[in-house]
Amino acid sequence: MKLYTYDPAPNPMRLNLFLKYKGIELDTQQVDLGTLEQHGDEYGAINPARTVPALVLDGGELLTEVIGQCVYLEAMNPDKPLMGDTALEKAEVISWDHKIFLQGMAAIADIFRNGHPAFKDRAMPGPLKLPQIPELCERGKLRLAAFWPMIDEQLGKHPWIAGENFSFADIDLYCLVQFAGWIKEGIPEDCSNTQTWYERAKTELGDA
């Protein structure tokens, strides 16, 4: 199995924290997004989607999505479960993770990629040349403003985002907080449940 990644980027960070928490070590190669190495022929032959992280399994199969990579690695390494134990826990972890990715991460990505000059004609990751749409920055800010209270309400009811146990959804929320820093945003001051959750998540991840 081989992992292609770029440590500083948000999606690689999601997988890296999952691997670190579970104590999984993989043969790893960095693909430098800073020099657009993902658009070279060599990486295009490995992952035509031209995104990282990409996981190539021993049989040659390619997994391009962090969620799929984590589901696979969890099944192969069941110790310290991060994807839920019971049927209901598994459903809650995937559901909260989906909300975090689609409502939070995507909003931040819209703000970042549609506003930063380095992403001119690269408004979405991947091979398509897509123009920036400045209005998406404004829409992203509105979406993010609605995201935090939804998260804070859930963290007022449970210690972790998907319930009683620390999970991959907490890792994704933790990465979202780091990614929010890229657009100079953070957990709002009035989201006190999320503030205290963040300190606990940091300790749980050994990131203190």
Ligand SMILES: N[C@@H](CCC(=O)N[C@@H](CS)C(=O)NCC(=O)O)C(=O)O
């Ligand atoms: N759908 C992929 C997203 C992967 C992704 O967007 N990765 C970014 C780095 S955070 C990337 O490869 N960007 C390449 C680019 O911007 O050209 C997943 O869930 O893993």
